[in-house]
Amino acid sequence: MNSHRRQAIERGAGGAPLCAVADVRDFAPPRRRSIARRKATDLVVKGFSWIGASVGIAVMAFIVWEVVVRGAAALNVAFFTQPTPMDVTTNAGGFANAILGTIVITGVAALIAIPMGFMGGVYLAEFGRNGRIATGVRMIANVVMGVPSIIVGVFAFATIVKPVHHYSGFAGSVALAFIMLPVMARTTEDILNLVPNELRESGLAMGAPRWKVTLGVVCKAARGGLITGASLAIVRVAGETAPLLFTVLSSPYWMTGLFGPGGFFGGPVANLTKTIYDFSSSPYPHWQELAWAGALVIIIAVLGMNILVRLIFQRGKK
């Protein structure tokens, strides 16, 4: 807008301008720039847009392609049944114990974070709403979502591993739960906010207690979104490596129960991401292949889950 033509713009409630912001004189037939030139600029930018989108999609496809091609070679029955190899001289071994370990660690993290995050989201959407505490909590949740996962790993090391002098799958679960918690809370809040108030009002008007209305009516209506949110949060942390570096380490064996040095609470537990990290930075071709196969498993799980939940629960939306 030409600065020397600043004019008072009528604004409505909330500050949005009531009229077109651009000045008509900006679009008058220009003396210096021809229409052809404007069209050319437009075409160039549109070209860049198409190129940009193609680049973005191409990179995405390239990564998936590389993982599929390199990983498919090593994906066989042994991969899913045998534990990670310890012998560099043979070609045996698989990632079965690592896959199980990740499922368990992520599962426990979900058990901790999803109920707590859900109730936190309920607080933000139903009780706190626009109050000061809730606004503060919301801002904090947004901030914590951006904290680098390595810092969370350091935190879990200092609070759980160091005092008890041993690594454990549980410490890793706590680190992952820490990451999942704000994601779950904010997602829950966003989903619950989409539910129209009429539902709440009708439930309350029929004499149902608050908790029944929230859990039985509102959440039921928002079921799809909630499950989507929870699933996406789970797969997001399933692929994390940094929080597990100083908390869980890894192991070439199956997890043996809960306690004791091979157990979930007692010692290192095999997990997929750390194992992939170790094997992909090794110089042995067979181990590198296994790492690619592990990466393929993760990509299938993560992308598959993403696509699956979108297909199942968001048909018709957006």
Added chain:
Amino acid sequence: MSTVEFDAPTSPSAPRGAAQAAPRGHRLRLGDPIFRVVATACGLALAAAMFGLAGVLIYNSWPAISGLGTSVLTTVAWSPVDHQYGALAALAGTFLSTLVAMVIAVPLALVIALLLVELVHPAVAHVVGTAIEMLAAIPSIIFGMVGIFVIVPFIQDKFMPWLMGTPLGNLPGIKPGEQFQGGGVSIFTAGVVLAFMVLPYITAVSRDVLRMVPQVTKEAGYGMGSTTWEVMHKISLRYANSGIVGAVFIGLGRALGETMAVAFLIGSVYTSIPHSLFDPGTSIASLIANTFSEATDKIQVSALIELGLILFLITVVFQILAQVWLRRVQRATGGRA
């Protein structure tokens, strides 16, 4: 809206909508207070988690803060064997790799967002947008692996020789510095991979923000004969200005804290500041990842945690800035982000 909505309750504790029409008396209504307490507790737990995190970081980094003072930020070399704990090399590497990532990702994200909002049919936009968002779902270790096995050899063997042959190869910042080791593992490689890790975040937020521009305003522009680019440039971007800035801050926050991919690709040189994009370096996150488990000296552990605290504070600041800028868009467009 056909019903009356109490959007701003009289007090934070007022129930939404209608007042509780509960029959008084004969039922012991414990469910509601318990529910409320549990929900509030979980909400407060979120806040407690963050303060706990900050507290643990500060407590554990205190020995370094008091013992080393500002030398952590002013000394270049990280050399535990000399008892030197300077993070300037790590800070420089973090900054440079993030800069490369942003320079690549932001324009790319903007043109993609433009495409998604203006240029294609909504169904196509949904598919393309989802494809880009899938990039966000790919774990960083996989970016690291594709980086080290595919991108590093490409840059080292094909790209660098070509680049050094062109006049660009002599520009300051591109011309190899003392630490140059082929350019395969370098700030540049880490930055390029980082760019594609943050691209989906910036694209998604930019797209959402651009969508909030009032249709009527854009139509007014089109109605006067402006091209798509002119509407975008003079109308949409002005509305969405703050939102785009917010999106960039979100991307920045992600890029700064990224660990695994960067650890694979940046070269792990802790003792000097890179003089060229193609020199190897290190970043705070990858320095912590590589050296934390072997830090025996109390001061070393503390210095690493202090670096973690610095990273934490930087990301917090950027997140808050992002929130502030994004809220401005809400106010400008009257909508809700």
Added chain:
Amino acid sequence: MKTTSRSWRLLLLATAVLAIAALGVAGCGGSGTTDAGGVPAPAISGFTPQPMAADTILGAGASFPAPLYMKWGSDYNGVSGVKLNYQSIGSGGGIAAIEAKTVDFGASDAPLEQAELEANGLAQFPMVVGGVVLVVNLDGVADGQLKLTSDLLAGIYMGTITTWNDPAIAKVNPGVTLPATKIYVVHRSDGSGTTWILTHYLTDAAGSVWTAGADKEIAWPVGVGGKGNEGVAASVQQLSGSIGYVEYAYAKQTGMTTAQLQNKDGQWVKPSIASFSSAASNADWKASLPSMYMVLVNQPGADSWPITGASFILMQKDQADAARGKAALEFFNWGYTNGADAATALDYVPIPADVYKLAQDQVWPTITVSGTPVWP
């Protein structure tokens, strides 16, 4: 109502998740400790109470001996059912872990001196000897073809010699086609006993050229860092025109190109178990007690490999759990007495009987629980 189809989909999803979880639990409980070689091991169910003897030993540390320790662990598991979980995180990590008591033993190729051992209440003994070799990624150069003197090596790692066809390198390599490209240097990014061994060699044999010191971690003048011996080997594989240093097993098992070095006697030697043994035979272990601190670089002998080193085990003198301490020492005893074949197959030099008896008589009794030695 239209929610019915949604409910079915939900049910399907929930069933799928439960099925996966059930499979996982079944897999966890059912399978035992099958070792990688396919040797059937006694199946230990995941849910029976743990027996009194510890069945898992947790160790962490040097990547130098990692291929051997893991092979031993795999074999030992087949023989005894005890599981060794060895995490290769570098000597620095091993020392940190045992000092923090998060592992049963730490492994380090950089031995601790008596003062530090006493300060941390640690016992130290050698487990195996190996050699550090230089690996290069150069087209047209065959394994064992390239020759490097100690001064050349020091110059490369100091950054004073920057191209492969430098006249100094060409001088000792007549007939080898060296490209005119820059030498890309790879070193360790983590605290490494392998680095400790190499830098001690450079300080000893090329002290006039090498001024960067000798330790697990130094301020490298040039080069990029790889994590662990594994990372250095992988980096050299990826970067053509690069040079790195790794323990010999990593070079041999991956078929990488190694270089010849000139030893103290002036002879050109290739890495091999014979040359490592020749160097190791010079060691006076008796004089090294009680810490058993030993440096084996630059040893005399016509066949000696100049960058040989011993790899050590560190354990807490005061054990928290007698069963776990005993299990660890039982494993090491097995390694001493039965592990020689596996060691030589991977080109490590096993510790000779007189030396390990020394360790078992002098050092192992200091590993106690409330004053009582845990072994035998």
